[in-house]
Amino acid sequence: MLERIVVKWDPPFVLELEDKIAKRGYFGKGEEIILTDFSKRLKRELEKYFKGRPTDFRWVSIEYPSKFERILKEVRKIPFGKTVTYGDLAERLETSPRVVGAALRMNKVPVIIPCHRVVAKRGLGGYSYGVEIKRKLLSLEI
């Protein structure tokens, strides 16, 4: 059974889960469907996050895209308020910056996998959901 958490923000953040696994997230409208204590807890954490309080989502299990799991797991280690460059991650994982970008593009659960904390060496870098949202998420974490 699908559950959907909606957190008030501008734009609203929507996260869908199934059996305690985060499957998809996006920014926009959505009807809220919450059933389990697990998703209630997760919603409270998300509300805390969007108020700008330091929060950690490493306890949440995620359905990763087929490839790139290795890269996305590394991204999850980036703490609240800190940023890393595509190049740094590429070096650490022995791949190329383009590939890191490709991996982040496949991220289905923004915020839970904090891909907005990965920036270009000079400048902000891209963001699937729009760079304005990336900027806003980063400004939350100052």
Added chain:
DNA sequence: TTTTACTGGTCTG
């Protein structure tokens, strides 16, 4: 300062 090569996937025809 602009162009090129490198990279490893996904998406489309």
Added chain:
DNA sequence: CAGACCAGTAAAA
């Protein structure tokens, strides 16, 4: 299958 398209960067031109 082949070719186009990327959330980047260093090095050559």
